[in-house]
Amino acid sequence: MSQQVRGVVSLAKGAPVSIETITVPDPGPGEAVVKVQACGVCHTDLHYREGGINDDYPFLLGHEAAGIVESVGEGVTDVAPGDFVILNWRAVCGSCRACLRGRPHLCFNTHNAQQKMTLQDGTELSPALGIGAFIEKTLVAAGQCTKVDPAVKPEVAGLLGCGVMAGLGAALNTGNVGRDDTVAVIGCGGVGNAAIAGARLAGAKTIIAVDLDDQKLEWAREFGATHTVNSRSGDPVKAVQELTGGFGADLVVDAVGRPETWKTAFYARDLAGTVVLVGVPDPSMQLEVPLIDVFGRGGSLKSSWYGDCLPSRDFPTMVDLHLQGRLPLEKFVSETIGLEDVEASFAKMKTGEVLRSVVLL
Numbered sequence: 001m002s003q004q005v006r007g008v009v010s011l012a013k014g015a016p017v018s019i020e021t022i023t024v025p026d027p028g029p030g031e032a033v034v035k036v037q038a039c040g041v042c043h044t045d046l047h048y049r050e051g052g053i054n055d056d057y058p059f060l061l062g063h064e065a066a067g068i069v070e071s072v073g074e075g076v077t078d079v080a081p082g083d084f085v086i087l088n089w090r091a092v093c094g095s096c097r098a099c100l101r102g103r104p105h106l107c108f109n110t111h112n113a114q115q116k117m118t119l120q121d122g123t124e125l126s127p128a129l130g131i132g133a134f135i136e137k138t139l140v141a142a143g144q145c146t147k148v149d150p151a152v153k154p155e156v157a158g159l160l161g162c163g164v165m166a167g168l169g170a171a172l173n174t175g176n177v178g179r180d181d182t183v184a185v186i187g188c189g190g191v192g193n194a195a196i197a198g199a200r201l202a203g204a205k206t207i208i209a210v211d212l213d214d215q216k217l218e219w220a221r222e223f224g225a226t227h228t229v230n231s232r233s234g235d236p237v238k239a240v241q242e243l244t245g246g247f248g249a250d251l252v253v254d255a256v257g258r259p260e261t262w263k264t265a266f267y268a269r270d271l272a273g274t275v276v277l278v279g280v281p282d283p284s285m286q287l288e289v290p291l292i293d294v295f296g297r298g299g300s301l302k303s304s305w306y307g308d309c310l311p312s313r314d315f316p317t318m319v320d321l322h323l324q325g326r327l328p329l330e331k332f333v334s335e336t337i338g339l340e341d342v343e344a345s346f347a348k349m350k351t352g353e354v355l356r357s358v359v360l361l
């Protein structure tokens, strides 16, 4: 048995996305079918459409989602039909070298569904980040479903499934920001503003938002930025130094992922501080930095995959903090849209008029 549902597919590099009829198999052993309620549009979906991730077209886009488990396959005990879940792309295996060393947040062998969702002609789809959630129902590995308090709105909860968790975790987990720290965040889209919210949650004393867009900077203030810098109007490195006693910030998060923003992050950081790269670079990008500067400035240069989150630990906590009024996740939702509006939402992402467009189903 299988079901036919509508989903948003990127058929060819650079081409506009289209709505296709997709066959979703019944869940096999270890799998679950989830009725998607909401799915945010992340910049990574656009990276897929533009060929910036790999060439395994056609892609079933969407991966920041929440919904209700409809059915589960053999052997699934952690979730059951009716559970409200956030989908994650880190279903830890428990047996790879990272998991065995007690670092499941780095799991190198995460689980996805074994079976494939297909187009009507049988072509297998590559689901974005192993999820694929701009679709009425999706097939995932049961471990990709994380149960959270159903009191949270789906359009808010879903965002924790990728970008918002990546940003929160870039500050809290990878950056290990603490009380009294100075923090700068380059790029204040959904990911960067989540890093700002994370820095505030952890008690950072100075939080500097850097972007090219004044609207994004205005939103950054609502998430906790104490200062904003528009890098169109001057050197952002100098601006961050001036706001931190001439030294630079203890932690700088690059939530754009370009050589020039990484260099800004590197030079805007205080000696022995931390740079966290959470933005995803294009495979063609190269970095050139004097090695003596890397040595001479000390500290650590890190990348943050998915905010080093452990979904089973972090999703319920972030939802609870939100429900307590301590994490304004609802502010990330700029608009709710339909499946047919995904292409238009990419354009809005480029012009900067939205933080997150969220598809409601």
Ligand SMILES: NC(=O)c1ccc[n+]([C@@H]2O[C@H](COP(=O)([O-])OP(=O)(O)OC[C@H]3O[C@@H](n4cnc5c(N)ncnc54)[C@H](O)[C@@H]3O)[C@@H](O)[C@H]2O)c1
Binding pocket: 042, 043, 044, 047, 162, 163, 166, 186, 187, 188, 189, 190, 191, 192, 210, 211, 212, 213, 216, 231, 255, 256, 257, 260, 261, 277, 278, 279, 280, 281, 304, 305, 306, 307, 349, 352, 355
């Ligand atoms: N590491 C992860 O696990 C992970 C997870 C989700 C998303 N991402 C990546 O994070 C990045 C940000 O995602 P998003 O959804 O927030 O994107 P977005 O497009 O909403 O935001 C990007 C922001 O960066 C700003 N910007 C662009 N160039 C800049 C520059 N030179 N200087 C300063 N600001 C600049 C833009 O104005 C915009 O506000 C993307 O590369 C995305 O793929 C990474």
Ligand SMILES: [Zn+2]
Binding pocket: 092, 093, 094, 095, 096, 097, 098, 099, 100, 104, 106, 107, 108, 109, 110
């Ligand atoms: Zn593992």
Ligand SMILES: [Zn+2]
Binding pocket: 042, 043, 044, 045, 063, 064, 162, 163
């Ligand atoms: Zn994403």
